[in-house]
Structures are given as structure tokens and as C-alpha cells.
Amino acid sequence: MTEDEIRNICKKNGMDDTFITTCIEQNNKIADSIDVQIDLHQSLFPAYETPDDIREMYEEHMKKN
Numbered sequence: 001m002t003e004d005e006i007r008n009i010c011k012k013n014g015m016d017d018t019f020i021t022t023c024i025e026q027n028n029k030i031a032d033s034i035d036v037q038i039d040l041h042q043s044l045f046p047a048y049e050t051p052d053d054i055r056e057m058y059e060e061h062m063k064k065n
Contacts, residue, residue, distance in 0.1 A: 006020075
């Protein structure tokens, strides 16, 4: 979404230009202060132990196929 689109939506919702400008400036300051690096070559799923009954169900299913 562009800044112009955001401004138009805010104006349609009754916000004045000064308030919108202040919000956008503060948002940009916050965004500039954040440094996030996510390694996309790794699994981000949690590791957990599968319950025995689920594992048994899976193994039975695999034997049939």
C-alpha cells in the first residue's frame, strides 16, 4: 500500500492532514529502527514429540499404502 493510499483512507475516516503526517512519520521512524534478519533456508516449524497413538496410526496407514 502506498503512502497516498494510506492518506486517502485516513482522510475518508475523518483524520486531519497534520495527524496523518505525524502518524506516518512516527511509523517510518519505528520501521527504520527495526532490523530483522530471517534465514529463509531453515525450517521454522516447532519440533515436538509425536504422541504414540498418532505415530501408530501413521505407521498403520503407511503399511497399507
